Amino acid sequence: MKPFQFYNKIKNFFIEIGELAYFAGRFFKEFFTRPFEFKELLRQCYTMGNRSLILVGVTGFILGLVFSLQTRPTLMKFGAESWMPSMVSISIIRELGPVIFALICAGKISSGIGAELGSxxxxxxxxxxxxxxxxxxxxxxxxxxxxxxxMLPLLIIFGDAIALFGSALVENLRGDVSFQLYFIKVFKALHFSDIIPATVKSFFFGFAIGLVGCFKGYNCEKGTVGVGEASNSAVVYTSMLLFIIDFIAVFVSDILFEI
Incomplete structure (x- = not known):
């Protein structure tokens, strides 16, 4: 790549970052002004939640199954099977659940918004x-x-619950642990320092998914090719932004809860 081309790519990247920031600022400005489109908001909430519910549920169930099946043999070597509910619940609720379900919703919701508004x-x-x-x-x-x-925090909570059920099913079949005992250990292991940061950052995940999808679709270039590019770039940009938000959220939460 020639230096001039590299310079143009860097310049275009920062220009797009600025346009995205301006787009976000316009959202907050329009959000507090009348009229308020409550009917359309409810319709969008139903559409996003309903279309993503099955996908999130299936992903969560498989996540719980696979995570438990892969981890259980290692814990058995150290005689630490009793730590399975605590480890699975903390791992899924603090980090794995929000990130994985947000990426799933990014592919489903953000691309759909980009394609719809682009069209x-x-x-x-x-x-x-x-x-x-x-x-x-x-x-x-x-x-x-x-x-x-x-809607994204609700989808993440639903996915976490299904994932824990899948893990409990493995423990019930392989370890002869009752569902009641499993979930008692799960809730005993969880603290507010595990739940609150995961819930708060899920709102930022949802905002990023909606913002990037709308930005790409609303500013789509003319032609049918532009619709495909808007949908594809919405998923790529959203995925990158989710990892950045997750890093910032983990860093800030560690500082706050250490204090």
């Missing part, structure tokens, strides 16, 4: 809304970002 931009439906006097940003963008922010 509307290409077919000039957004331009028609602007000409008719309505606010397309308020109706299309604000509702979707807010819906993703609200």
């Amino acid at each position: 509307m931009r290409v077919t000039e439906q957004i331009d028609a809304m602007e000409v008719s006097g309505t606010n397309p940003f308020k109706y299309l963008v604000v509702t979707r970002i807010l819906a993703a922010t609200l």
